[in-house]
Amino acid sequence: xxxxxxxxxxxxxxxxxxxxxxxxxxxxxxxxxxxxxxxxxxxxxxxxxxxxxxxxxxxxxxxxxxxxxxxxxxxxxxxxxxxxxxxxxxxxxxxxxxxxxxxxxxxxxxxxxxxxxxxxxxxxxxxxxxxxxxxxxxxxxxxxxxxxxxxxxxxxxxxxxxxxxxxxxxxxxxxxxxxxxxxxxxxxxxxxxxxxx
Numbered sequence: 007x008x009x010x011x012x013x014x015x016x017x018x019x020x021x022x023x024x025x026x027x028x029x030x031x032x033x034x035x036x037x038x039x040x041x042x043x044x045x046x047x048x049x050x051x052x053x054x055x056x057x058x059x060x061x062x063x064x065x066x067x068x069x070x071x072x073x074x075x076x077x078x079x080x081x082x083x084x085x086x087x088x089x090x091x092x093x094x095x096x097x098x099x100x101x102x103x104x105x106x107x108x109x110x111x112x113x114x115x116x117x118x119x120x121x122x123x124x125x126x127x128x129x130x131x132x133x134x135x136x137x138x139x140x141x142x143x144x145x146x147x148x149x150x151x152x153x154x155x156x157x158x159x160x161x162x163x164x165x166x167x168x169x170x171x172x173x174x175x176x177x178x179x180x181x182x183x184x185x186x187x188x189x190x191x192x193x194x195x196x197x198x199x200x201x202x203x
Contacts, residue, residue: 025049026179033168042150049143050186053114058185062088103127129153
């Protein structure tokens with residue numbers, strides 16, 4: 007579950023044809039606390055990557071785990087509040103997860119998310135996307151810290167979660183890249199809207 011949730015988050019960090027690349031991925035667990043840091047290269051400009059990452063009305067295009075995403079309070083003066091409903095799965099363990107998040111954004115360079123635990127399935131959650139121009143694209147540093155309010159089987163350890171995060175994260179990165187670069191979505195990456203599933 008954690009891995010799926012992390013891979014979904016990583017999915018928001020990158021996407022497109024063949025250039026998307028996960029350059030680093032570190033995943034650690036300390037008791038019930040999880041920490042992910044990843045650097046992802048995308049062949050798309052930072053402003054366009056930023057636009058995809060804050061398009062909460064269409065996040066389903068990045069990952070099929072998103073069942074519903076929407077603004078509760080639109081971004082105004084660098085702040086907003088969003089709702090996410092996801093189905094997170096790792097191996098045999100699946101769970102519906104609902105999150106309400108407060109956004110703090112710096113246009114084109116940073117998206118920071120703080121979970122509102124009283125309205126979410128996490129005791130604690132914080133993440134950030136730092137977007138910087140590099141070469142002919144963007145380097146996105148993603149960091150996530152979280153503590154779920156539900157049980158995760160101990161067999162689903164950091165190695166399994168890291169493996170799943172790398173695989174699903176790269177697919178999500180390719181989607182983000184395609185959307186940000188204005189390219190057609192490759193057929194093997196296309197996702198139907200939740201209402202059509």
